[in-house]
Amino acid sequence: MVLRNNPSKRRRAFGLLLAGSLLASFYFLTKPMETSAPRSPSGAMQALDFFAAARAYPNATIPPQGHYRAFEYSKSNLQKKNAALRTTEPWQLLGPKNIGGRTNAIAFNPLNPNTIYIGAASGGLWRSYSGGVGVEAWEYVDTGFPVLGVGAIAIDPVDSNVIYIGTGEVYGYQNSLGGVTVRTTRGSYGIGILKTTDGGATWTKSLDWTQEQQRGVQALALDPSNSSIIYAGTTEGTYKSTNAGVSWTLVHNVPMAMDVDLNPLDPNIVFVACGDLGSLGAAVYRSKDAGATWQKLTNGLPANYTGKTIVAIHPLEPNIIYADVANDFRAIGIYRSIDGGDSWEQRSSLDIAQYQGWYSHFVIVHPFDPEVVIAGGIDLWKSTNGGRTFTRKSNWAAWRFGVVPIGGPEGPANYSHADHHAALYHPIDPDIIYFTNDG
Secondary structure, three states: OOOOOOHHHHHHHHHHHHHHHHHHHHHHHHHHOOOHHHOOOHHHHHHHHHHHHHOOOOOOOOOOHHHHHHHHHHHHHHHHHHHHHOOOOOOOOOOOOOOOOOEEEEEEEEEEEEEHHHHEEOOOEEEEEEOOOOOOEEEEEOOOOOOOOOOOOOOOOOOOOOEEEEEOOOOEEEOOOOOOOOOOOOOEEEEEEEEEEOOOOOOEEEEOOOOOOOOOOOEEEEEEEEOOOOOOOOEEEEEEOOOOOOOOOOEEEEEEEEEEEOOOOOOOOEEEEOOOOOOOOOEEEOOOOOOOEEEEEEOOOOOOOHHHHHHHHOOOOOOEEEEEEOOOOOOEEEEEEOOOOOOOOEEEEEOOOHHHOOOOEEEEEEEOOOEEEEEOOOOEEEEOOOOOOOOOOHHHHHOOOOOOOOOOOOOOOOOOOOOOEEEOOOOOOOOEEEEEEEO
C-alpha cells in the first residue's frame, strides 16, 4: 500500500499499527508464564559413584589395603596367563600429545637442570631430559608399583641417581578421595615413599604404606649437609629418616603436614605447615633441634585456619620467610617473617587461592632478591615489594578452547592453566620459572 501524498491515510495507518502493538504487548505481559520442566542431573556424579561402589563391593568404600592387594594378586595370577601376550611387539604411545594433566610436584636434577621430574596427580612419575621443551619432552618412569598420585619428589644433591617420591594425593584426613569436592576422582591412593638408587630404573619401598593406602605423602625435604637425613610431610604427621630412608620415625604427630622446609644454612631448623580441610592442630611449627622438639608459631600468624599453608624460605637470607595461609574456600593472606619465624606480619590479604584454599596454592621467593615473591592459586601473581602488593601475571580464562596444536600453546602469553600447585625457579637462570597446575 502506497501512502505517498496522502497525510490523512498515513496518520490512520500509523494509529492502527500503534494500537496493534499495544494490544500485542498487553497479551504477552498478562499471559501466565509457562514454567519449564525441571532440569534433570547429568548423571555424571551418579556414574562416578557407581564406578566406585562396584569396586568397593561388598564394602561401602575400597578398603585401605584393597588396591595393593589387587595389584599383588594380578602379579601372581593374571600375568602368568598373559605371558604369551608380552612376547608380542610392545605398546607404543600414540597420544594425545597436546593435552596436559594435573601435576602436583616438580624437581630438578641438582647436577643437570635439563633433567626434570614431575609428579602427576593420577599418572605417576614423569621425566624430561630437555628441560620440558619439545613434543617428545616427557617419558613415563615406571616404578613397578601401582602409583597414581605423586605428591613429592626429592633428589640427592650429591648423587642424583638417588631419588625419593612421596605417593598419594590426600586433602581430607583419612580420606584419599578428595575431601570436600564432589569429584570422586580427585585424590588417589598412596603406598608411602619409594626410592631409587639407579636413576629410576628400579624402585624399592622406603616408607611402606601399602596396607594403609588412605594415607599420603605431600612433602619431602633432604638435609643439604647430610642427604641421609630426610623429612617427610604426611597425612599422619612429620616423619624423619637418618639412614637414607631405610627406617622412619614419627617426630611430629600433628596430622596433615602439607609442607616441610629446612633452613638452608642451618638444617637443624625445620618448619612444618600442618592442616587442611579443618584437621586438628592446623598451624606452622618450628623445630630448632632437628625435630626433637617443636614450637607452634603464633606471633602474627593466624591462630587457626581450615585450608592449608605453604612456606618459602629465602636461600641466602633464611631469616626471611613467607607463608601463604588459606582457609578451605578463601585465602587468608601472605605473611612474612624477617627474624626466622619468631614474629610474622601479614603483608597482603589478596584472595589468591580463592575457593581452592584447601587444594591448590603456593608461594616462592626469588633466589637472590627476597623482595620478589611469586604466589599462585587460580592464577599467578607477582610482588616486587615483599608481598605488600601483587600484580596479576596470568589469566586462565584466556584459554583457547578447541584442538591445541602439538607442541603449541593453549593460550596467549599471559595464559596459564588454572589451579597452581607448585613452582620452582630454574637452578641457574632465575628468569625461568616452572609451574605445575591442573592442565
